[in-house]
Amino acid sequence: MMKSGAVFLVGPMGAGKSTIGRLLAEALRFEFCDVDREIEERSGVDIPWIFDMEGEEGFRDREESMLSELSDGSQVVISTGGGAVLRSVSRKLMVARGTVIYLKTSVEEQVRRTARDRKRPLLQNGDPGTTLRNLMALREPLYEEIADYTVLTDNRTPKSVVQELCEQLGASDLSAQY
Numbered sequence: 001m002m003k004s005g006a007v008f009l010v011g012p013m014g015a016g017k018s019t020i021g022r023l024l025a026e027a028l029r030f031e032f033c034d035v036d037r038e039i040e041e042r043s044g045v046d047i048p049w050i051f052d053m054e055g056e057e058g059f060r061d062r063e064e065s066m067l068s069e070l071s072d073g074s075q076v077v078i079s080t081g082g083g084a085v086l087r088s089v090s091r092k093l094m095v096a097r098g099t100v101i102y103l104k105t106s107v108e109e110q111v112r113r114t115a116r117d118r119k120r121p122l123l124q125n126g127d128p129g130t131t132l133r134n135l136m137a138l139r140e141p142l143y144e145e146i147a148d149y150t151v152l153t154d155n156r157t158p159k160s161v162v163q164e165l166c167e168q169l170g171a172s173d174l175s176a177q178y
């Protein structure tokens with residue numbers, strides 16, 4: 001069942017957080033926010049630019065404060081970026097403010113889904129498979145630590161993931177219409 005407050009999607013790059021967040025919000029008739037897109041829209045610069053000019057820690061500062069600002073309400077689905085769980089302040093905030101869903105995805109699938117995208121600075125140097133495997137080793141314990149629900153996304157359409165989420169959240173009537 002859903003706690004009161006927001007619904008947070010966490011998981012690695014390519015898990016489908018941005019895609020599934022939008023669809024889940026439609027199905028639940030909630031608002032939708034993507035932390036990365038909000039940062040870009042409000043600052044007028046893109047994420048690669050922020051990483052270049054301010055470094056990863058500069059981006060993490062922006063991410064932490066945007067997550068806090070966006071999640072101060074209910075009936076909202078919030079898609080985070082893959083590294084949002086790195087800050088303990090953000091992990092505590094998500095646990096306190098709502099329901100956390102971990103979209104679990106194999107590294108092989110993450111590689112396939114991110115292959116054509118040049119907008120993820122952490123994947124622009126070196127072998128993406130190696131990078132994603134190393135990031136998962138560090139981050140998966142953090143996703144697992146805060147998740148209320150874990151859903152596997154390999155070999156599934158976004159629609160089928162959304163359907164399962166609606167059922168887990170106790171909104172299966174809406175997922176049926178959807």
Ligand SMILES: Nc1ncnc2c1ncn2[C@@H]1O[C@H](COP(=O)(O)OP(=O)(O)O)[C@@H](O)[C@H]1O
Nearest residue numbers: 012013014015016017018019113153156157158
């Ligand atoms: N369940 C899925 N099955 C197949 N492709 C998916 C699935 N979820 C997302 N995708 C695709 O993978 C890519 C990355 O998805 P995205 O939502 O940006 O992931 P994230 O926000 O977790 O990094 C997009 O091209 C999207 O269309």
Ligand SMILES: O=C(O)C1=C[C@@H](OP(=O)(O)O)[C@@H](O)[C@H](O)C1
Nearest residue numbers: 012013014036081082083120121
């Ligand atoms: O894993 C990460 O550290 C990042 C993931 C990206 O979001 P997605 O997970 O939506 O790709 C974005 O926040 C930034 O490029 C950093």
Ligand SMILES: [Mg+2]
Nearest residue numbers: 017018080081
């Ligand atoms: Mg995303």
